[in-house]
Amino acid sequence: MTTPSRSRKKTISAARDALPASTGLDLGPLPGLLGYALRRAQVAVFADFMASFAALDLRPAQFSVLLLIRQNPGCKQSDVAEALGILRPNFVAMMDELDHRGLTQRTTSKGDRRSYAIFLTQAGEALLDAAMKVVAEHEARLTSAMKPGEPEKFLDLLARIERAVPAR
Amino acid sequence: MTTPSRSRKKTISAARDALPASTGLDLGPLPGLLGYALRRAQVAVFADFMASFAALDLRPAQFSVLLLIRQNPGCKQSDVAEALGILRPNFVAMMDELDHRGLTQRTTSKGDRRSYAIFLTQAGEALLDAAMKVVAEHEARLTSAMKPGEPEKFLDLLARIERAVPAR
DNA sequence: TATTGTTATACTCTATAACTATA
DNA sequence: TATAGTTATAGAGTATAACAATA
Numbered sequence: 001m002t003t004p005s006r007s008r009k010k011t012i013s014a015a016r017d018a019l020p021a022s023t024g025l026d027l028g029p030l031p032g033l034l035g036y037a038l039r040r041a042q043v044a045v046f047a048d049f050m051a052s053f054a055a056l057d058l059r060p061a062q063f064s065v066l067l068l069i070r071q072n073p074g075c076k077q078s079d080v081a082e083a084l085g086i087l088r089p090n091f092v093a094m095m096d097e098l099d100h101r102g103l104t105q106r107t108t109s110k111g112d113r114r115s116y117a118i119f120l121t122q123a124g125e126a127l128l129d130a131a132m133k134v135v136a137e138h139e140a141r142l143t144s145a146m147k148p149g150e151p152e153k154f155l156d157l158l159a160r161i162e163r164a165v166p167a168r
Numbered sequence: 169m170t171t172p173s174r175s176r177k178k179t180i181s182a183a184r185d186a187l188p189a190s191t192g193l194d195l196g197p198l199p200g201l202l203g204y205a206l207r208r209a210q211v212a213v214f215a216d217f218m219a220s221f222a223a224l225d226l227r228p229a230q231f232s233v234l235l236l237i238r239q240n241p242g243c244k245q246s247d248v249a250e251a252l253g254i255l256r257p258n259f260v261a262m263m264d265e266l267d268h269r270g271l272t273q274r275t276t277s278k279g280d281r282r283s284y285a286i287f288l289t290q291a292g293e294a295l296l297d298a299a300m301k302v303v304a305e306h307e308a309r310l311t312s313a314m315k316p317g318e319p320e321k322f323l324d325l326l327a328r329i330e331r332a333v334p335a336r
Numbered sequence: 337t338a339t340t341g342t343t344a345t346a347c348t349c350t351a352t353a354a355c356t357a358t359a
Numbered sequence: 360t361a362t363a364g365t366t367a368t369a370g371a372g373t374a375t376a377a378c379a380a381t382a
Contacts, residue, residue: 025236025247025248025251026236026239026240027251028235028236028238028239030232030235030236033303033307034213034307034310034322034323035213035217035310036232037323037326037327038206038210038213039210039213039214040326040330041206041326041327041329042207042210044329045202045203045206045329045333046203046207047335048333048334048335049203051335060203060207064198064204067196067197067198068193068194068196068198070196071195072194075193079192079193080193083195135201135203138203139201141333141334142202142203142329142332145328145329145331145332153321153325154202154322154325154329155202155205157314157321157322158205158209159205159209160314161209161212161313161322162208162209162212162213163313164309164310164312164313165213165215165216165310166216166309167212167215167219
């Protein structure tokens, strides 16, 4: 077991100032916890992402699905689902909706008749083009508070945290 | 509108190496998006948190509720809910469960008879003491992949990202 | 009229078992 | 026997409207 360490203690009080409670409640050690700060930031970023994509009627998961299909045309449903951490049963309704909206197309693959080969339609390509512009603006909002080099540093820290945690 | 910028391009390919797809699919620009990396890390950290607290039968939200009550003994339900971003209707069942488990206690406050003053019981204090040790181990796992000073830098970046996004 | 706690309700995400048709 | 897609279902988490008691 590791102790919070002297330098951490300083961080906690700094973070306490940085993350206002909005109500008068004392948050105690909460703002100094990496997991808590990580979750707060992720919730805020997710909300901004969803608000940005409301006009395109695209949720984050749908955006990533379209992106992966464009990047891997003809791939199987299961591969996309697995790559995004979506369980196969839950992915069916997602693909159904994208299909019904005319954004994707499932063609029964010649080789293995139990799997589909999935593609973007022209409408899907066009929507994804528009989405890439929206996501660039969203990302620019996130990096607007960062100095040069910090976005890269942040991505590196996120990747190391992900790897530092079991499950793998 | 802002362009992705030259330095970002380099970051994307670096992150692509750092975040393996596990399946063979090409993730394209996804691993270079701050929002995507942030969400992946948060999901992984949340999973580690929940696994760590399984033995105590405490979910993240319950832990933060107990912590806030200890930090603000006698406070109102609504204040805790608001501080944690939990909607008041959804907070009722949470408090009911904590009460039924004997971890918290609601006493009708003398001053305002429509609100409760909430406290931790001795069992609640004891469970939170145990939880603080578990969370320290959890945090140590997250910082194990970081060099001195990086946890503070990471907290700072998270707070700045949260503030950079609208809603407020 | 406004606030605190509450009920009812609904919608999204996530998770598991089991079916079908193919292999 | 195993795999791809599917169905059904259940559980969290989150959202809004409205009510009773109190201020």
